[in-house]
Amino acid sequence: MLKNILIVDDEESICRSLGDILVDEGYEVSTANSGEEAIKILDEEPPGLVLLDIWLPGIDGMEVLKTAKSQHPKLPVVMMSGHGTIETAVKATKLGAFDFIEKPLSLEKVILTLKHALDMSRLEEENILLKQKVSREYELTGGSLPIMELKEMISIVAPTNAWILIMGENGTGKELVARAIHRQSKRADKPLVEVNCAAIPEELIESELFGHEKGAFTGATEKKRGKFDLAHEGTIFLDEVADMSLKAQAKILRILQEKKFERVGGNKVIQVDVRVLAATNKDLEKEMEEGRFRQDLFYRLNVIPLSVPPLRNRKEDIPLLVERFLNDYALKEGEPKKVLGEDAIALLMEHSWPGNVRELKNFIERLAILSTSNVISARDIPPLPKEGHKVEPFRDFGLDFAAGSFREAKMDFEKSYLAKKLREFEGNISKTAESIGLERSNLHKKIKAYGLESKGD
Numbered sequence: 001m002l003k004n005i006l007i008v009d010d011e012e013s014i015c016r017s018l019g020d021i022l023v024d025e026g027y028e029v030s031t032a033n034s035g036e037e038a039i040k041i042l043d044e045e046p047p048g049l050v051l052l053d054i055w056l057p058g059i060d061g062m063e064v065l066k067t068a069k070s071q072h073p074k075l076p077v078v079m080m081s082g083h084g085t086i087e088t089a090v091k092a093t094k095l096g097a098f099d100f101i102e103k104p105l106s107l108e109k110v111i112l113t114l115k116h117a118l119d120m121s122r123l124e125e126e127n128i129l130l131k132q133k134v135s136r137e138y139e140l141t142g143g144s145l146p147i148m149e150l151k152e153m154i155s156i157v158a159p160t161n162a163w164i165l166i167m168g169e170n171g172t173g174k175e176l177v178a179r180a181i182h183r184q185s186k187r188a189d190k191p192l193v194e195v196n197c198a199a200i201p202e203e204l205i206e207s208e209l210f211g212h213e214k215g216a217f218t219g220a221t222e223k224k225r226g227k228f229d230l231a232h233e234g235t236i237f238l239d240e241v242a243d244m245s246l247k248a249q250a251k252i253l254r255i256l257q258e259k260k261f262e263r264v265g266g267n268k269v270i271q272v273d274v275r276v277l278a279a280t281n282k283d284l285e286k287e288m289e290e291g292r293f294r295q296d297l298f299y300r301l302n303v304i305p306l307s308v309p310p311l312r313n314r315k316e317d318i319p320l321l322v323e324r325f326l327n328d329y330a331l332k333e334g335e336p337k338k339v340l341g342e343d344a345i346a347l348l349m350e351h352s353w354p355g356n357v358r359e360l361k362n363f364i365e366r367l368a369i370l371s372t373s374n375v376i377s378a379r380d381i382p383p384l385p386k387e388g389h390k391v392e393p394f395r396d397f398g399l400d401f402a403a404g405s406f407r408e409a410k411m412d413f414e415k416s417y418l419a420k421k422l423r424e425f426e427g428n429i430s431k432t433a434e435s436i437g438l439e440r441s442n443l444h445k446k447i448k449a450y451g452l453e454s455k456g457d
Ligand SMILES: Nc1ncnc2c1ncn2[C@@H]1O[C@H](COP(=O)(O)OP(=O)(O)OP(=O)(O)O)[C@@H](O)[C@H]1O
Pocket: 137, 139, 140, 141, 142, 168, 169, 170, 171, 172, 173, 174, 175, 176, 177, 280, 281, 321, 324, 357, 358, 361, 455
């Protein structure tokens, strides 16, 4: 991208010669011979960078720097001076100058400094845009009473350091709640590290959470930092916390209590400062009763409970969510935004959305992809399961021995058998794989091939 550079120097010859060189380097250049002129240009047509002499008649360089920084805080300003002292350089840096170059100017130094300053400013811009994009992506949409109450609770508890347990059905937005809490907390500038407890094999849990030293076990070819280490001074989000084995729960409890750990294969004790957020879609009271979840861990995590309501209890959010997902889709694909007709929305409001917001989001994306017209009406909506009909993730498909060939019958059996076993272990892939003597990765492949995924995505 072409960047405009403003050179401010009362010596006409410097403006001219420096300007010519910078134009040759591919920059656009404008010049000012006084502080007053510079301020006028900054006001009317802000450049991408300023090369600013300190000694100017009238308003001097330091004053121009102050004005420039107050009007355009992100504008990189490089100071130049023939009588540079350490003090002036320090003062300029304190006022926000990017760098300080001494006269007589070394061309190499000027060009290198400009390049660094422009690179830095581009990175800053990109960073701001990315942060905006990410925070938009993770915004909780909804104006219903339960969602407004939830947002209110989030704004109260987020700035504290309290640990929070987020409960709710699959796809209700628990991860978004965790992100909102982190974003509104004092730790927002530090990392939010997510741990999907259900996805870590038990034997790797320590190395995932606490890291390992090089050579700690076969396969540990590099030293690796653990999730707790990475979350230092930030937030750790333990998702699907009830899907860990009891052994893994005990390990987590110990670190949560002591806030200290050693890397696998190491002997240095690492102390961390982390805020813990946890989420689950299980009924933890029931899990405890049935001996699948440790009580002490529950009390440790459940300092502040937050509950995310299912979509069927806040259907008035559906129109807003639909609007948001159609918008997101159009932006992502760079296509014109489609709209849903009132009749189509009315149809969506009748459905019970057992997969909650995730199901609605996927449904809307499919509609946006498949519909040929920009206004989607009720006629374009594929049939939705009847009200009250809860889609079981691993439903029994029944055996259809009318299936023609041996191969088809075998596939029917395999699908039905895996669905049954997955149901038995409540969708826990590790446990199912272990119980039926199949490799986890192999089971994953079969689940995909037979469309047995538990979630809509
Ligand atoms: N209120 C909301 N506004 C906008 N998008 C939402 C909202 N709630 C959920 N979503 C979207 O729905 C999807 C599922 O949300 P999320 O992953 O936060 O749910 P979850 O409760 O953590 O699900 P699970 O228990 O299955 O992990 C995501 O794509 C998320 O962006």
